[in-house]
Amino acid sequence: MVVISAVVIGIWAAISLSGFATGMIKSYVNNAVQNIISHIQVHQPEFLEEYDVEYYLPDAPAVEQVIRSEPGVKAVSVRSLSSAMISSAKGARGVRIKGIVPEDEAQVNALNENVKEGEYLSAEGKNAILVSVDLAKKLNVKVRSKVVLTFQGLDGEITAAAFRIVGLFDTGNNPFDEAYVFVRREDLNRLLEPTDGHKYGVAPGALAHEIALMVDDVRSVDAVAARLREKLPGLDVETYRQLSPDLDLYEGQMTSISILYLTIILLALVFGIINTMLMAVLERIKELGMLMAIGMNKFRVFIMIVFETILLGLVAMPIGLLLGYLTISYVQSHGIDLSTYANALEDYGLSAVIYFEIEPVVYWQVAVGVFLTAILASIYPAWKAIKLRPVEALHKI
Amino acid sequence: MKVITTIGVTKVYNPDKIPVRALNGVDLRIEQGEFTAIVGPSGSGKTTLLNVIGGLDRPTSGDVDIGGADIDAMSDNKLIDFRKQHIGFVFQAYNLIPVLTARENVEFVMLLQKRPKQERHDRAEELLRAVGLADKMDKRPSELSGGQQQRVAIARALAPKPDFILADEPTANLDSVSTANLLDIMARLNKEENITFVFSTHDQRVIDRARRVITLVDGKVASDEVRG
Numbered sequence: 001m002v003v004i005s006a007v008v009i010g011i012w013a014a015i016s017l018s019g020f021a022t023g024m025i026k027s028y029v030n031n032a033v034q035n036i037i038s039h040i041q042v043h044q045p046e047f048l049e050e051y052d053v054e055y056y057l058p059d060a061p062a063v064e065q066v067i068r069s070e071p072g073v074k075a076v077s078v079r080s081l082s083s084a085m086i087s088s089a090k091g092a093r094g095v096r097i098k099g100i101v102p103e104d105e106a107q108v109n110a111l112n113e114n115v116k117e118g119e120y121l122s123a124e125g126k127n128a129i130l131v132s133v134d135l136a137k138k139l140n141v142k143v144r145s146k147v148v149l150t151f152q153g154l155d156g157e158i159t160a161a162a163f164r165i166v167g168l169f170d171t172g173n174n175p176f177d178e179a180y181v182f183v184r185r186e187d188l189n190r191l192l193e194p195t196d197g198h199k200y201g202v203a204p205g206a207l208a209h210e211i212a213l214m215v216d217d218v219r220s221v222d223a224v225a226a227r228l229r230e231k232l233p234g235l236d237v238e239t240y241r242q243l244s245p246d247l248d249l250y251e252g253q254m255t256s257i258s259i260l261y262l263t264i265i266l267l268a269l270v271f272g273i274i275n276t277m278l279m280a281v282l283e284r285i286k287e288l289g290m291l292m293a294i295g296m297n298k299f300r301v302f303i304m305i306v307f308e309t310i311l312l313g314l315v316a317m318p319i320g321l322l323l324g325y326l327t328i329s330y331v332q333s334h335g336i337d338l339s340t341y342a343n344a345l346e347d348y349g350l351s352a353v354i355y356f357e358i359e360p361v362v363y364w365q366v367a368v369g370v371f372l373t374a375i376l377a378s379i380y381p382a383w384k385a386i387k388l389r390p391v392e393a394l395h396k397i
Numbered sequence: 398m399k400v401i402t403t404i405g406v407t408k409v410y411n412p413d414k415i416p417v418r419a420l421n422g423v424d425l426r427i428e429q430g431e432f433t434a435i436v437g438p439s440g441s442g443k444t445t446l447l448n449v450i451g452g453l454d455r456p457t458s459g460d461v462d463i464g465g466a467d468i469d470a471m472s473d474n475k476l477i478d479f480r481k482q483h484i485g486f487v488f489q490a491y492n493l494i495p496v497l498t499a500r501e502n503v504e505f506v507m508l509l510q511k512r513p514k515q516e517r518h519d520r521a522e523e524l525l526r527a528v529g530l531a532d533k534m535d536k537r538p539s540e541l542s543g544g545q546q547q548r549v550a551i552a553r554a555l556a557p558k559p560d561f562i563l564a565d566e567p568t569a570n571l572d573s574v575s576t577a578n579l580l581d582i583m584a585r586l587n588k589e590e591n592i593t594f595v596f597s598t599h600d601q602r603v604i605d606r607a608r609r610v611i612t613l614v615d616g617k618v619a620s621d622e623v624r625g
Contacts, residue, residue, distance in 0.1 A: 174580040291494075295480050297477045394492070
């Protein structure tokens, strides 16, 4: 009974922990992909290195057309970008401006849903800006306050313009929130493009630095990216894993983390099983002595103890797997609310509510692991049992 | 003719620390069909002698020959096999397997011998009937009285058709009715099937029924009395 409970709890813990770790990582990755990076981004090769307005996409409308007609692409957002200084009466900070087409951006990420106060950008009004709740606090501004953005135009001239805050957003990723502001692309382009824009080979209003896109199925990201690379020679087409190597690392770690948890728990389980089986052997010393006295040979005694242990493991395994599965399913749909630690989590780009997730293969890993553990853990007690001498065993009380 | 012979058997426990000489040169010959009691005060070496002639324990020196087999020369596993075929044990504390029924306990030894199912079944039934437990075959040990459990133990000891049955204080935990009952059964089996019984005992009721009484004192044979 003790062995069964230990194995059940061990399996349950291994699955839950693995679900927790996978859920955290997926939450981080999804957060980053949905709020910030999107699945694939297309840039001018130099842009990501220099982050300079002059590395715009040549003939952005044509590139956009190619991307939109690519099968498997779900949503596309064309953006103009610029580094800028945002200043209010209270102070100034360096930020990056994303010039977006509001309807398109809403398709690519959850920005519109992340607006906590005020409204999302709309087609109406001039020079509207979205800043994050955090940044607003630091700048001591509110919805409807005015801020001034100062940045360099395509011609190298410094431009400044006043923007009115229409809404405050919160993506749950603090570093991102403090670093980015959103304006309408046409507003930003009007300020970036010099009056004699033709000199730069950009049609008025067509300036763009980045095209972000989401695909229908995240598993097809690499395939879509490869096709786009072929169709868009000379441009950088990068997936979220290439854009943010930490995401790649985390995704890669998911498997190793669950194996690590599993190993630690199984190790603990080995000693638990050894301990209880040893007790079971000692409790039955007389019985074992009798069995050997009446002619059960050592090999059979050994096999008997090993089988008993495996049997206990096999009884416990489905119960543990079921409990683990139920826990994962419940938390997968309901989530664990860690709002108390929301600030700390958001500093790391994690959401306050963690939804457990698990790769189905983990169940197999656990099942096989527990089976091997049971065999391993049975060896010592079984060996102890065959070392018993029947005459001594029989006279133990 | 199956005979147990011991020549100059000694058994010393703890030879390195505080040596205890449990057997101190025992020479014995027990013939087939005997109904023999080994008696003596506590610590005289009765149980040790029984263990040694049953191959449960090895002598420190001397020879033990059971039915022509030199058990000293056998490996542990060989010895276990040998016991399985030739020797039946009855223990003071019955030592039945608690989760098995009376019938299964008896069948178990034959299972170890890989006897066919039907044979196991028939023999278990026959033996349990012989020890007067025809109506208790499907009871577990916990549902049986001490005397009934000891009778199951005897049936179990008989199951593999051993040459010898060695019983270590078989009646120590039994009331007088059960003891008389048990002794009747053993005497009958001894007479009818020519099975050798060797007991170690304190029990006067057992000693009175034995046809040969070997008395041990301090690990030596002090007297060896054969009765009519």
